[in-house]
Amino acid sequence: MKNSVLNDIPLWHPPAGRGPGLVLVQEIFGLDDYLRSVASDLAAAGYVVAVPELFWRTAPGWSSTHDEAGVAASMAVMASFDPASGLSDVLATVAHLRSLPSVTGGVGVLGFCLGGSLAFAAAAEGDPDVTVSFYGSTVAQQIDALSRVECPIQFHFGGTDPYIPRSDVAVVEAAVASHPGAEIHVQEEAGHAFHNHVAPMFHHPEAAARAWELTTEFLRRTLPA
Template sequence: MSARAESVTVEAGTFDMPIWLPESGSGPGMLLIQEIWGVGPYIVEVAEELAALGYVVAAPDLFWRVEPNYVGTHDEEGLKQAIEVSSRFEVETGVADLAAAVDHLAGLPEVSAGVGALGFCLGGTMAYLLAARTTLGAVVSFYGSGVPDSLNLLPDIDCPVQFHFGGSDPYIPREQVALVEQAVSGLPNVEIHVQEDGGHAFHNRLAPMFHQPEPAARAWALTEAFLAKNLPV
């Protein structure tokens, strides 16, 4: 596995987007969309895991317009700061930046077979919104708090989508998750998995206040199977 620095240019400027390559040197593209803590050690670990599966992974700096290359700490003070930084983030502009990132990733010589997107928390919402705007091979959305309020976009999404939620998430009430379950019921391209014992950000192994190993392991196994089926390497 190898990694390199890349950047994406849009009308307002340029933002960083590191790239991780699989051992094979090529494969499908995977846009990895950060949480509110930025492209930090946790996102790097996930990128390396996805690259080990055979994907060419790109993790764009979503906050470049408000706090370039911001990386927050996984503690109470870091959470407060990350919430403040994310409060200055404009979602619609961010979706446009991600669409440009998809185009850049798809154009890399190492990307051989389509591009998918996977996001956590804020990134889970952004991956979903991105799927309604651009063509993707597959999307995985982990506990996106903006999903329940944007269910009207489901008809605009043609690619396979996998949603993950925690059934005990204090930031996304269970009744909101139930709305997603109802909305996707019967849709052939969408599946949803709720870890009833999972809270928010349960997959983030570098956030002691959130990480829950068992729900995380179950959800990641489902993710790998979904990607292997819908965006095979």
């Protein structure tokens, strides 16, 4: 087993070889084809992207299918996941990117699902320069931490998410309304993990396209490549 999340951490570089850094934080499915495609898209947009392996302590190399069986297996892996350790890994990856000669400018965090919750926690407890959080299931329960977030932050949710009640999303909306530098976008017709294009049970192409355009515009504004 590896002894650090930074051992052999995968990196994606932009065509120029240099740029701002982004820590891309996984869903419960691990580092899979979907996450690799997102990393490639962000690198093509000009960012140096690092993806920490959150389950390296208990299930190294974890990756699952994107169906009911994969969700069940991933939830079983999640049962032994320590969020505090995961947050430590994300913050360590932020620091690691800042130490690389190829990283110029700031370093941001972008996460989906489990990663969306950890991205928000990283913004509250660490010092990323920008944060994007997609459908983090614990965000509403931890929303008081928004007062500690000093960087620009963008939240995305689906309005019909079976795992995150619309009432929880409303809690985040209310908090964001009074927090400078924060914004929230709700794709009302979409459910959970709607951006995941390799998961037919979740993917909502129209909502995904809208949310990704909002994300890339936000990054261009707050962490220009």
